[in-house]
Amino acid sequence: MDFLFQIKSLEDFQNVAQEILSNLYCSSQKLQPNEVGVENINLAKKELIAIMSDCNFDTTTMEEHFSNKKWPEDKVRLFLALLKTNKSEVLVAAFNHYNSNYCETVVNFNWCAKMVLGTSDLKTLKTPLLQLTLSTLNKNGKINKSVYEVDKDMLLKMINSLENVK
Secondary structure, X not given: OHHHHOOOOHHHHHHHHHHHHHOOOOOOOOOOOOOOOHHHHHHHHHHHHHXXXXXXXOHHHHHHHHHXXXXXXXXXXXXXXXXXXXHHHHHHXXXXXXXXXXXXXXXXXXXXXXXXXXXXXOOOOOEEEEEEEEEEEOOOOOEEEEEEEEEHHHHHHHHHHHHHOO
């Protein structure tokens, strides 16, 4: 993290700090300033994750930790402001990262109801279907999309199964 606070321009510092906080648990790099390399950004991410973990994600403890370092005060205040602004996103990313290490984690879902007017066997002319799209995050940080079509009977079974989970 030392290199981060040695960036001369306050604007560049803010952009790099925002990039680190926005992509803390993933490796995608949209912004690559000339004076900061990808290796330095990844190292800063690892250090920040360790600091947050040691401080139990408590902002006052992190504030004390950053204040004890001999970094420029204006940049520390700016970084802490960015951290407080993005706290909920950082916590959600940490939660998803932790959970996805054990199994795929649902990060988003979308559903729509469909009315099929005919099937290949023509037994029923109107069949209601639920189309469920799940976006899941795996331990590599890759998002997978899965699409499921569920008929009314299967949907009722799923609801009953979920309601019976303790």
